Amino acid sequence: MPQLEFDHLNKAYGSLRALTDLTFAVEAGEIFGFVGSNGAGKTTAMRIALGVLAADSGEVRWKGRPLDLDMRRRVGYMPEERGLYPKMKVGEQLVYLARLHGMGQAEATTAMERWTERLGVAARRGDDVEKLSLGNQQRVQLAAALVHDPEILVLDEPFSGLDPVAVDVMSSVLAERAGAGVPVIFSSHQLDLVERLCDRVGIVRAGQMVALGTKEELRRTPNARWRAVVDGAAPGWARTVPGAQVLSDDGREVVVELTGHEQGVEQPLLRAATAAGQLREFGPVVPSLADLFRGVVSETEEKDAA
Amino acid sequence: MSQQTPTSRNSTFANISMVARREVRARFFTKSNLISLAIMLVVLVVGIFVLDYFANRDDDGAADFTVAVESSAAELEPQLVAAGAATGTSLDIEVLSRDEAEPRLADDLDAFLGGDPARPEMLVEEQADQQLLALVTSAVQAHVLATQVTELGGDPQEFTEALAGAAPQVASVAADEDDTEQFGPQYLVAVVAISLLLFALIGGGSLIAMGVVEEKTSRVVEILLATIRPSELLAGKILGIGIVSLAQVVILGAGAVVPASVTGLLEGFEIDLGGTVLLVLLWFLLGFAIFSLLFGGFAALISRQEEIGAVTTPLMFLLFVPYYLAMFMVTANPDSTVVRVLSQIPFFSPFMMPVRNVFGGVEAWEMLLAIGIALLTVPLLVWIAARVYRRGVLHTGGRMKLTDALRG
Numbered sequence: 001m002p003q004l005e006f007d008h009l010n011k012a013y014g015s016l017r018a019l020t021d022l023t024f025a026v027e028a029g030e031i032f033g034f035v036g037s038n039g040a041g042k043t044t045a046m047r048i049a050l051g052v053l054a055a056d057s058g059e060v061r062w063k064g065r066p067l068d069l070d071m072r073r074r075v076g077y078m079p080e081e082r083g084l085y086p087k088m089k090v091g092e093q094l095v096y097l098a099r100l101h102g103m104g105q106a107e108a109t110t111a112m113e114r115w116t117e118r119l120g121v122a123a124r125r126g127d128d129v130e131k132l133s134l135g136n137q138q139r140v141q142l143a144a145a146l147v148h149d150p151e152i153l154v155l156d157e158p159f160s161g162l163d164p165v166a167v168d169v170m171s172s173v174l175a176e177r178a179g180a181g182v183p184v185i186f187s188s189h190q191l192d193l194v195e196r197l198c199d200r201v202g203i204v205r206a207g208q209m210v211a212l213g214t215k216e217e218l219r220r221t222p223n224a225r226w227r228a229v230v231d232g233a234a235p236g237w238a239r240t241v242p243g244a245q246v247l248s249d250d251g252r253e254v255v256v257e258l259t260g261h262e263q264g265v266e267q268p269l270l271r272a273a274t275a276a277g278q279l280r281e282f283g284p285v286v287p288s289l290a291d292l293f294r295g296v297v298s299e300t301e302e303k304d305a306a
Numbered sequence: 307m308s309q310q311t312p313t314s315r316n317s318t319f320a321n322i323s324m325v326a327r328r329e330v331r332a333r334f335f336t337k338s339n340l341i342s343l344a345i346m347l348v349v350l351v352v353g354i355f356v357l358d359y360f361a362n363r364d365d366d367g368a369a370d371f372t373v374a375v376e377s378s379a380a381e382l383e384p385q386l387v388a389a390g391a392a393t394g395t396s397l398d399i400e401v402l403s404r405d406e407a408e409p410r411l412a413d414d415l416d417a418f419l420g421g422d423p424a425r426p427e428m429l430v431e432e433q434a435d436q437q438l439l440a441l442v443t444s445a446v447q448a449h450v451l452a453t454q455v456t457e458l459g460g461d462p463q464e465f466t467e468a469l470a471g472a473a474p475q476v477a478s479v480a481a482d483e484d485d486t487e488q489f490g491p492q493y494l495v496a497v498v499a500i501s502l503l504l505f506a507l508i509g510g511g512s513l514i515a516m517g518v519v520e521e522k523t524s525r526v527v528e529i530l531l532a533t534i535r536p537s538e539l540l541a542g543k544i545l546g547i548g549i550v551s552l553a554q555v556v557i558l559g560a561g562a563v564v565p566a567s568v569t570g571l572l573e574g575f576e577i578d579l580g581g582t583v584l585l586v587l588l589w590f591l592l593g594f595a596i597f598s599l600l601f602g603g604f605a606a607l608i609s610r611q612e613e614i615g616a617v618t619t620p621l622m623f624l625l626f627v628p629y630y631l632a633m634f635m636v637t638a639n640p641d642s643t644v645v646r647v648l649s650q651i652p653f654f655s656p657f658m659m660p661v662r663n664v665f666g667g668v669e670a671w672e673m674l675l676a677i678g679i680a681l682l683t684v685p686l687l688v689w690i691a692a693r694v695y696r697r698g699v700l701h702t703g704g705r706m707k708l709t710d711a712l713r714g
Contacts, residue, residue, distance in 0.1 A: 083525025
């Protein structure tokens with residue numbers, strides 16, 4: 001399986017370390033979500049991949065070969081800071097960019113027509129980019145990343161500023177490109193979207209990859225967590241369950257961490273809950289990406305403080 | 307779809323020409339530019355025809371004045387012609403009788419001279435034209451003078467010649483007088499060329515600076531730099547804007563020269579161009595390339611349109627240094643060591659060499675060396691400017707220091 005590898009990237013701006021040994025890989029056909037707080041180094045990593053910035057050390061490879069200028073032409077890139085020529089017509093601009101990426105005139109025109117149609121800006125082909133609303137400019141920006149039929153997609157915050165319809169269009173386009181075997185890497189702060197779209201997620205903090213894996217891998221805590229809602233129970237009923245550690249207890253809702261993940265590990269807890277009172281709800285707690293993200297970020301912050 | 311045949315890589319040349327074509331389209335073929343160009347052209351053409359109309363207002367295809375003389379005053383005829391030639395006025399002179407002339411005064415005749423040639427009666431329709439009056443006066447005076455000289459036993463012809471030659475003969479110890487005569491028209495061509503270079507650079511330089519900053523402020527540069535080399539982008543930009551600036555110079559120049567030659571305003575300006583023009587053209591292009599790169603490179607250091615002036619103004623002033631040095635230093639002392647050394651330096655040579663050339667005394671090796679140095683400077687500057695450009699384009703916020711940009 002061809003891979004887009006980010007291999008031990010290091011980058012410092014003066015005394016500020018932007019990236020420290022950042023390493024991960026995105027497989028062909030995979031959608032990879034790149035998550036991290038502001039200034040964590042996502043944009044820096046993407047810029048290095050596109051050759052806009054030079055890394056101090058490390059390299060980015062595609063199919064085992066360094067991503068050089070020739071290969072970068074085959075990348076579709078949506079920079080964090082959006083930018084197109086404001087006084088150039090949408091259609092002309094997309095054809096120009098496709099041509100710079102190596103397409104012939106006829107091919108470029110067809111591609112421009114296809115993508116403006118697909119992204120719902122076909123009616124605006126003859127307008128200057130600056131005349132479009134920000135949302136539509138964003139669609140044109142995506143078209144600019146897609147128009148040359150790229151082999152790799154690198155999108156920095158592609159969803160910011162989009163309306164729900166555009167988010168759906170964008171999501172389906174990303175899924176379709178991944179289906180065609182394109183590795184897609186995108187960064188976002190909209191964690192619900194990342195959770196829905198991505199096969200794998202990487203969380204960066206201060207230039208380092210602090211969590212990396214499939215959604216399931218990331219969500220899996222070392223010990224199972226269960227939640228029970230019991231009416232009319234004596235406070236502290238859950239503490240009697242062997243091996244259970246009470247994480248929160250407001251008298252009605254109790255969250256408990258058990259030891260391990262084995263089949264039936266929750267059964268003693270369930271029995272205790274039914275015995276304690278009227279059981280209303282009982283189920284496993286699966287942390288959302290947002291929970292994970294907060295956990296990972298605060299965990300590392302504590303580590304830093306220590 | 308990624309299994310499609312990958313699109314082919316563009317050659318450097320293809321990239322540069324695509325960027326250049328976009329620049330031409332974005333800067334030349336815009337409504338605002340075409341309109342302002344059209345307005346300038348119309349103003350220019352109309353202006354020249356108006357100028358021509360005023361210059362030839364009294365010119366009905368014939369002479370400036372038509373004067374009739376009575377046979378008694380016919381002796382005045384050669385003096386009138388001579389006086390006319392001296393003031394650049396052409397005269398049609400007819401010999402008529404008073405009766406024949408009088409009705410024609412209302413028509414095409416400007417004046418009738420009759421009676422004593424020493425004190426002729428000047429008959430006009432209403433008022434005597436001042437210019438004609440002065441002309442007739444000097445003709446009459448010349449006639450009287452000639453008569454007196456003859457009476458005194460002298461030869462009026464000799465007298466006139468002696469009088470005409472009675473002027474101080476100015477000689478300068480510094481300059482070779484013969485040369486001054488010879489390089490007249492070529493000198494004009496060279497000065498016009500370096501002046502055009504100066505003006506094209508003042509216009510084109512700020513266009514280039516604006517174009518570079520435009521890409522930075524619109525951030526489109528990040529996509530472009532992920533696709534093509536910064537040097538290709540910069541070279542294409544300068545080529546495109548250069549073509550636009552030159553096209554405007556040529557169009558406006560043609561707008562001035564074509565109607566001027568149609569109307570005959572340029573008659574008498576016969577210029578033998580020949581090799582001088584080719585050399586001048588070569589230096590024009592080299593100079594444009596070198597200075598454009600300076601503008602482009604420096605513009606990459608700034609990130610806001612408002613800061614353009616901070617970069618272009620000093621460069622504009624710098625442009626005047628070689629211009630004035632070429633105009634004054636070279637003309638005063640074309641063969642001095644300072645001039646010979648300066649004219650090898652790429653920022654001075656485009657201005658100095660064309661002027662030195664028309665003064666003569668430029669050895670072939672000097673010219674070839676200067677052209678060679680300038681030709682080598684262009685790719686070197688492309689490299690440096692592209693380096694600054696690359697570091698500078700991602701730098702937003704304040705102005706970047708040149709040393710930081712070069713160090714990268």
